[in-house]
Amino acid sequence: MTPPARVRRAIDGLGRLVGGLGTAVLAICALVWVVIVALLCLTGVGLLLVPGALRAVRTVADRERGRLTRWGPEVIPPDPIPSGRLAGLRDPAVHRELGWLVVHATVGLVVGLFGLAVPLYAVQDLTFPLWWQLIPPEEGSPTLIFWAIRTWPDALAVALVGVAWLLVGLVALPWLARLQAWPGRRLLKASADVDLSLRVAQLTATRAAALDAHAVELRRIERSLHDGTQNRLVAVNVLLGAARRQLARDPSAADEILARAQDATEQALADLRSVARGILPPVLADRGLAGAIAGLAGASGVPCAVDVQMPGRCAASVEATAYFVVAEALTNVAKHSGASSAKVAARREGDRLVLRIDDDGHGGADESRGSGLVGIRRRVEAHDGRLSLTSPAGGPTTMRVELPCGS
Template sequence: MSGPTATRTNPVTATRRARIGDRVTAAGRGAVLFLLTLPAMAAFGAVVLAMALMSVGIGLLLVPPAIIVLRRVADQRRRLAHAWQGIEVPSPYRPEPAEHRGGAAARVRHCLSVLRDPATWRDLLWSITDPVIGAALALLPIALILEGIYGFVITALWGPLTQAGLRDWYLFVHVTPANAGTAWATSAIGAALVVAGLGCAPALLRVNGRWARLLLAPTAAATMARRVQHLTETRADAVDTNAAELRRIERDLHDGAQSRLVVMGMNLNAAARLLERDPETARNLLLEARDSSAKALTEIRDLVRGIHPPVLADRGLVDAVRALALDSALPVEVRADPVGRLEAPLEAAAYFAIAEVLTNAAKHSRAERVRIEIHHGDGVLRMAVTDDGIGGASISAGTGLRGIERRLATFDGIIAVSSPHGGPTVVTMELPCASSSPKTSTSSGTA
């Protein structure tokens, strides 16, 4: 019997190869981090030069651009720390004043603003110390590996090298043409150095990331200031949103139910006057009053549902979303974990965020199907709404998604939109929360 022979990779061998590959990658990334110290030093020199020129005035114009360059280099290091070492280093900078593009006085204020930012001075400290400490951490694995490889080169070419007088010592081993054993000793030492370099590369890369976080992460005071600023902005958004909601409720009541109730009262008064002398007309007026009362009741129910749907208050978020899906113009599939009952404001924020995304999909996406996924774990409520429409949705392109972003930000929530042209569109939302009580609900379903 003949045929192709299937080869299977030994799992242990594959794991070893993967580990070696990770260590080689870590060493290479260390070399990249060393190269990043060069633009950091150049940016440091530019900032120092611009500060020196402040005495003659031109420095006021040069300092902000130089600091921006330095910040971009530092931001790149922050991104690499997160991507390569899994270390989150938030941006620590204060927001720039909006009026810095005015006249000379505004430019002076802008220059003083960036100089007063503590993060600027921490960036300068990083840019002058990282070429020493960071470079040492980054280059040590590469130096060990290259020195080890040189040991193999000596083993292979020890004769010509020593005869040419290039070098006759390898670390502590004296390599001579008369003693071939010393050349083979260099190979053993070189192998040990290569192993040591590859072995320490991941650990030193992590230490390098922690070193970057030590200087480039925001201080506790800066974190608190940004937190206060965020809370101030979200509180202002919440106040504006509530005021707009109250105006909408007042307008809907005035134009809808209130008008119908006024008409109903007028019809009842007229019917009371005509009841004895014109019973038929009175009867018609009473029928109109009955219709007006039914329509007013429907409008009030719709208004209450828009404020806080009864099914949301009675059954919780998942069942409220399923009820929302049943009323949608599109086929909607709902997949949800048993979320339980959340705090009422959080449930309302999550419900209306999903409702807004679903409305946008029905109006603009030209989708044929929508899928809603709701998961709760680790104190975070995750919601994803996916449609198979034409794509092109963006938070910056419309007020709907921007309003959702403001609504979620009030509770420290976030929204992310992935919507390439041609689709699909995936809107992912997260809210930090805790489930207060379990609630029995089906885990998935199609509405």
């Protein structure tokens, strides 16, 4: 992994840890309330508060589900808590949520605090030579420094400790983020039957979208062949017939007709090449996805930066979909956003190809108003991928697409 990629992973892990630290604080509050209600149940008063306590646990658990879904595969929520004063206590999903609450309020909190402390220690120790002389001698050394700081070499040694903290953060932060998220992904997911039924419904919808997208593509190819190529070939046939008849009467006129027939043939070939490129752009085979995206960015009407981290190739259909997404997104940026710059990033994250298209335009992109966004979503969902669009009024606009591409 390249150093910039490792830095991005560490920053991403830090963001996840901070988010997990927030839900850990909420989990502590919910856990304290559950304990209070449990103690009040000994007097009978707490029985009236049980449904509210379970709803509070479910609310915190849903916040964690949302957080985990934003950072990875979707965590499907369970069925609603059964109605009835104590019916929820018999729900297995509630039991798992209570177990997660205890783990996340303790282990999740500790992991989050440690993850947040690592970059803080790194910044403190790395900058220590800049301000160590301002510390009164009686206050001692910085945190976790066991030697007295009296000279410049002592202060520079602290900076070396900061470098060590920085290296620890680059390696450990992504791992700590996964460790913090693991209990939630294991305990907060829906039961197998709920997950299966939702998955069937999702696959049914994406299959219908794939069939619709396929039908639209066939109609586009049919129109291109009928309106362009077929008409030009008919013209060639007519011109060749006229030239054949003219040969016996005026060979010089036949030569002019043959020239027109040749021009029509060349135009028909150009139309066929255009249709073929629409099915599977040749640039993908020639230059790969990175080169194809660079070509789209270079031809964009808005200045576009490219950041592609693709160590290998994906399936041809996935690369073609990614190419279509970037091409349509950049077309939308040029036509509708009023942006002065854009950026396209593509990288492999495990078994998924992640695309991100940003622009600094006025925002307000809405799928209900067309602009090709519906077509992009259909193509992405046909590959069992995910699309998220953030486009507040005033901008900026960010489109994130995830496509499964194998390990």
